[in-house]
Amino acid sequence: MKIGVADTTFARVNMGGIAMDELRKHASVSIERVTVPGIKDLPVACKKLIEERKCGIVMALGMPGRQEKDRMCAHEASVGLISCQLITNTHIIEVFVHEDEATDDRELAWLAEQRTREHSRNVLILAFSPEELTRDAGTGQRQGFPDAGPARR
Amino acid sequence: MKIGVADTTFARVNMGGIAMDELRKHASVSIERVTVPGIKDLPVACKKLIEERKCGIVMALGMPGRQEKDRMCAHEASVGLISCQLITNTHIIEVFVHEDEATDDRELAWLAEQRTREHSRNVLILAFSPEELTRDAGTGQRQGFPDAGPARR
Amino acid sequence: MKIGVADTTFARVNMGGIAMDELRKHASVSIERVTVPGIKDLPVACKKLIEERKCGIVMALGMPGRQEKDRMCAHEASVGLISCQLITNTHIIEVFVHEDEATDDRELAWLAEQRTREHSRNVLILAFSPEELTRDAGTGQRQGFPDAGPARR
Amino acid sequence: MKIGVADTTFARVNMGGIAMDELRKHASVSIERVTVPGIKDLPVACKKLIEERKCGIVMALGMPGRQEKDRMCAHEASVGLISCQLITNTHIIEVFVHEDEATDDRELAWLAEQRTREHSRNVLILAFSPEELTRDAGTGQRQGFPDAGPARR
Amino acid sequence: MKIGVADTTFARVNMGGIAMDELRKHASVSIERVTVPGIKDLPVACKKLIEERKCGIVMALGMPGRQEKDRMCAHEASVGLISCQLITNTHIIEVFVHEDEATDDRELAWLAEQRTREHSRNVLILAFSPEELTRDAGTGQRQGFPDAGPARR
Numbered sequence: 001m002k003i004g005v006a007d008t009t010f011a012r013v014n015m016g017g018i019a020m021d022e023l024r025k026h027a028s029v030s031i032e033r034v035t036v037p038g039i040k041d042l043p044v045a046c047k048k049l050i051e052e053r054k055c056g057i058v059m060a061l062g063m064p065g066r067q068e069k070d071r072m073c074a075h076e077a078s079v080g081l082i083s084c085q086l087i088t089n090t091h092i093i094e095v096f097v098h099e100d101e102a103t104d105d106r107e108l109a110w111l112a113e114q115r116t117r118e119h120s121r122n123v124l125i126l127a128f129s130p131e132e133l134t135r136d137a138g139t140g141q142r143q144g145f146p147d148a149g150p151a152r153r
Numbered sequence: 154m155k156i157g158v159a160d161t162t163f164a165r166v167n168m169g170g171i172a173m174d175e176l177r178k179h180a181s182v183s184i185e186r187v188t189v190p191g192i193k194d195l196p197v198a199c200k201k202l203i204e205e206r207k208c209g210i211v212m213a214l215g216m217p218g219r220q221e222k223d224r225m226c227a228h229e230a231s232v233g234l235i236s237c238q239l240i241t242n243t244h245i246i247e248v249f250v251h252e253d254e255a256t257d258d259r260e261l262a263w264l265a266e267q268r269t270r271e272h273s274r275n276v277l278i279l280a281f282s283p284e285e286l287t288r289d290a291g292t293g294q295r296q297g298f299p300d301a302g303p304a305r306r
Numbered sequence: 307m308k309i310g311v312a313d314t315t316f317a318r319v320n321m322g323g324i325a326m327d328e329l330r331k332h333a334s335v336s337i338e339r340v341t342v343p344g345i346k347d348l349p350v351a352c353k354k355l356i357e358e359r360k361c362g363i364v365m366a367l368g369m370p371g372r373q374e375k376d377r378m379c380a381h382e383a384s385v386g387l388i389s390c391q392l393i394t395n396t397h398i399i400e401v402f403v404h405e406d407e408a409t410d411d412r413e414l415a416w417l418a419e420q421r422t423r424e425h426s427r428n429v430l431i432l433a434f435s436p437e438e439l440t441r442d443a444g445t446g447q448r449q450g451f452p453d454a455g456p457a458r459r
Numbered sequence: 460m461k462i463g464v465a466d467t468t469f470a471r472v473n474m475g476g477i478a479m480d481e482l483r484k485h486a487s488v489s490i491e492r493v494t495v496p497g498i499k500d501l502p503v504a505c506k507k508l509i510e511e512r513k514c515g516i517v518m519a520l521g522m523p524g525r526q527e528k529d530r531m532c533a534h535e536a537s538v539g540l541i542s543c544q545l546i547t548n549t550h551i552i553e554v555f556v557h558e559d560e561a562t563d564d565r566e567l568a569w570l571a572e573q574r575t576r577e578h579s580r581n582v583l584i585l586a587f588s589p590e591e592l593t594r595d596a597g598t599g600q601r602q603g604f605p606d607a608g609p610a611r612r
Numbered sequence: 613m614k615i616g617v618a619d620t621t622f623a624r625v626n627m628g629g630i631a632m633d634e635l636r637k638h639a640s641v642s643i644e645r646v647t648v649p650g651i652k653d654l655p656v657a658c659k660k661l662i663e664e665r666k667c668g669i670v671m672a673l674g675m676p677g678r679q680e681k682d683r684m685c686a687h688e689a690s691v692g693l694i695s696c697q698l699i700t701n702t703h704i705i706e707v708f709v710h711e712d713e714a715t716d717d718r719e720l721a722w723l724a725e726q727r728t729r730e731h732s733r734n735v736l737i738l739a740f741s742p743e744e745l746t747r748d749a750g751t752g753q754r755q756g757f758p759d760a761g762p763a764r765r
Contacts, residue, residue: 007749007750008749008750009745009748009749009750009751009753010752010753010754011749011750011752012750012751012752012760012761012762012763013750013762013763013764014749014750014751014762015749015750016746016749016750017749017750033746034742034745034746035742035745035746035748035749036703036738036745037705037731037734037738037745037753037755040690040693040694040706041703041705043694043697043698044694044697044698044701044702044703044704045703047697047698047701048701051701052701063750065760069710071225072683072687072690073690075225075229076687076690076691076694077694078193078225078226078229079229079232079233079691079694080691080694080695080697080698081193082193082196082197082229082230082232082233082236083233083236083694083695083698084698085196085197085200085233086196086197086200086233086236086237086240087698089197089200089201089204089205090197091189091194091197091198092197093190093194094193098222105763105764106763106764108763109763109764112763119190122190126189126190130187130188133162133187133188133189133190134169134186134187134188136162136188137160137161137162137164137167137168137169137170137188138160138161138162138164138165138166138167138168138169138170138216139162139165139167140163140164140165141162141163141190142163143190148165148218149165150165150166150167151165151166151258151259151261151262151265152166152258152259152262224378228378228382231346231378231379231382232382232385232386234346235346235349235350235382235383235385235386235389236386236389238349238350238353238386239349239350239353239386239389239390239393242350242353242354242357242358243350244342244347244350244351245350246343246347247346251375272343275343279342279343283340283341286315286340286341286342286343287322287339287340287341289315289341290313290314290315290317290320290321290322290323290341291313291314291315291317291318291319291320291321291322291323291369292315292318292320293316293317293318294315294316294343295316296343301318301371302318303318303319303320304318304319304411304412304414304415304418305319305411305412305415377531381531381535384499384531384532384535385535385538385539387499388499388502388503388535388536388538388539388542389539389542391502391503391506391539392502392503392506392539392542392543392546395503395506395507395510395511396503397495397500397503397504398503399496399500400499404528425496428496432495432496436493436494439468439493439494439495439496440475440492440493440494442468442494443466443467443468443470443473443474443475443476443494444466444467444468444470444471444472444473444474444475444476444522445468445471445473446469446470446471447468447469447496448469449496454471454524455471456471456472456473457471457472457564457565457567457568457571458472458564458565458568530684534684534688537652537684537685537688538688538691538692540652541652541655541656541688541689541691541692541695542692542695544655544656544659544692545655545656545659545692545695545696545699548656548659548660548663548664549656550648550653550656550657551656552649552653553652557681578649581649585648585649589646589647592621592646592647592648592649593628593645593646593647595621595647596619596620596621596623596626596627596628596629596647597619597620597621597623597624597625597626597627597628597629597675598621598624598626599622599623599624600621600622600649601622602649607624607677608624609624609625609626610624610625610717610718610720610721610724611625611717611718611721
């Protein structure tokens with residue numbers, strides 16, 4: 001199965017490059033990569049990766065800015081990514097890191113890398129051994145920051 | 154009729170496991186289960202349960218976090234779940250427990266279990282004897298917390 | 307033409323029963339009724355009434371609760387109902403009574419009944435003599451509370 | 460080309476009647492009119508005007524009320540109208556006058572009439588000489604209240 | 613490949629004219645232009661540019677006003693533009709300049725021109741050498757205001 005990687009020039013971390021590095025560390029898979037200007041360009045970019053370049057699963061990587069307008073862009077992109085999945089019957093793992101989740105550039109870079117790497121592993125599991133995720137059902141997994149863990153311990 | 158159960162690793166309670174337990178307590182039905190990372194992955198997961206694994210009804214179980222961003226994720230997932238139902242002409246019962254509905258982890262675990270069990274019974278009724286629901290029309294049923302009851306008593 | 311009536315067990319007034327009573331008072335029409343747990347289950351329920359049970363028009367009756375989350379549910383349901391209408395080229399008259407429109411249970415019951423009855427008559431007009439509505443174009447009609455009336459008198 | 464005119468009984472001004480008057484003042488066109496209860500009924504009404512009554516362009520006229528709920532209804536209707544246009548490849552000119560744009564009933568009636576008349580002329584231009592609009596590109600046109608004008612003068 | 617340019621009479625800067633000027637400066641491409649009244653008319657205008665006038669990529673140019681209502685219009689237009697892209701498998705580059713991004717008319721005119729020109733170059737790259745964008749992945753590119761730059765330097 002080919003894996004698609006779509007990222008943006010707007011993001012302040014090379015999330016697509018990190019995703020490819022992590023995917024290749026764990027599996028010898030064929031990867032198709034595309035970069036678009038911003039997160040609102042991701043839904044159609046993902047659709048083309050699926051339909052024109054035959055990807056069986058896609059990562060959509062983006063970094064919404066700090067303003068209210070940016071939050072709205074992220075929302076619009078997310079709605080589009082979900083529609084795209086419904087049209088194509090294909091998973092798209094959205095990896096968005098909001099600039100305001102981090103206190104400074106250093107933490108932002110760390111968080112973007114960490115979350116991208118963890119989600120890259122999720123993508124491989126979802127593509128090749130989805131039943132493994134059921135073992136972690138309801139365990140409060142998080143990507144980037146520490147896991148929340150289960151409510152009952 | 155096969156029943157689909159889709160849940161997440163993000164949730165802090167094994168909602169999928171609880172749903173399967175409750176469904177099996179009341180009926181000997183065939184169940185297809187899938188676990189995805191987060192609630193935004195649920196719409197396509199449900200579509201695949203319906204179209205690829207031939208489920209006639211699906212439960213979509215998730216636990217949105219406490220932040221504004223999480224509320225937005227829940228909204229996006231809900232819109233996707235409704236679209237999925239319209240495309241497939243198939244009911245998907247959404248069982249979302251918002252972390253901020255509970256005051257602590259203990260109540261959260263209780264609420265998630267309770268709501269999941271009550272909705273599991275709804276799923277069986279909707280699948281096998283939908284006319285029974287009409288008897289409860291307008292009676293203020295709630296899942297988890299106590300029923301609101303009818304406005305006129 | 308068959309009329310569909312979809313309501314919920316979440317509502318605190320038997321809106322579906324009231325709608326059927328009012329429809330039958332004014333016309334001898336064939337009615338198909340279905341009850342679902344909550345308002346987010348209404349869009350697909352209406353689609354099935356239209357496509358599987360051959361209704362030519364449908365009433366979608368619900369009672370969103372007082373919380374912010376409930377307002378969001380109502381919004382999601384409304385978007386789904388509009389999509390459903392566009393897919394099927396069939397009118398669905400949404401009759402939602404928000405719990406916070408009334409000051410107490412007594413007024414809530416009154417409002418739900420009143421609005422349901424007035425909209426039931428709208429449904430009959432839309433189904434059987436739609437040109438009658440043009441006579442009331444721009445006259446500030448309301449359902450339940452008093453009409454706003456025209457801006458110019 | 461037939462022009463569709465869809466309005467509501469909820470509005471407090473006969474916007475459909477005004478639109479027809481203005482359209483006929485400027486062109487001898489065939490008009491199909493329909494009136495529905497509220498703005499959320501407009502998307503499917505417009506779709507039926509396009510597909511069943513063969514309109515090549517449609518005006519969707521409505522007057523959202525002053526409450527937060529009304530703003531949400533207007534949003535839902537707008538999303539539906541845009542979807543309808545995408546499905547049918549047909550322009551629908553939305554003419555919404557929010558009650559809170561005017562300070563009293565008199566101004567409301569004036570604004571509704573003015574905006575409806577100006578948009579009626581837009582509809583004729585869009586239908587019969589769309590290249591004329593390009594002459595006004597970026598000139599800050601408004602409908603009802605005075606034009607904003609270009610930023611550079 | 614033909615490039616579509618859609619703009620509005622509502623905008624206060626001739627964004628379509630600027631886009632055409634910039635596109636022609638860098639490439640001898642065939643351009644199809646259309647102007648519509650407002651941003652909510654852009655989605656279907658873009659769809660017609662793609663399907664009826666055979667454009668392979670489109671620019672959607674608009675200038676939302678300062679009010680809350682205008683922000684909602686921009687949101688609705690954006691959702692429609694994303695849907696249109698998903699239906700047509702074609703990129704539409706949205707170039708929206710919000711009036712409240714600038715402190716006065718002079719800055720507004722400057723920003724609208726600058727952002728339109730930078731996005732016009734993006735459109736050419738996306739159309740003719742999309743792999744070039746990957747070189748800028750994660751470098752914090754902005755259009756109009758200065759680039760944010762990468763988080764790690």
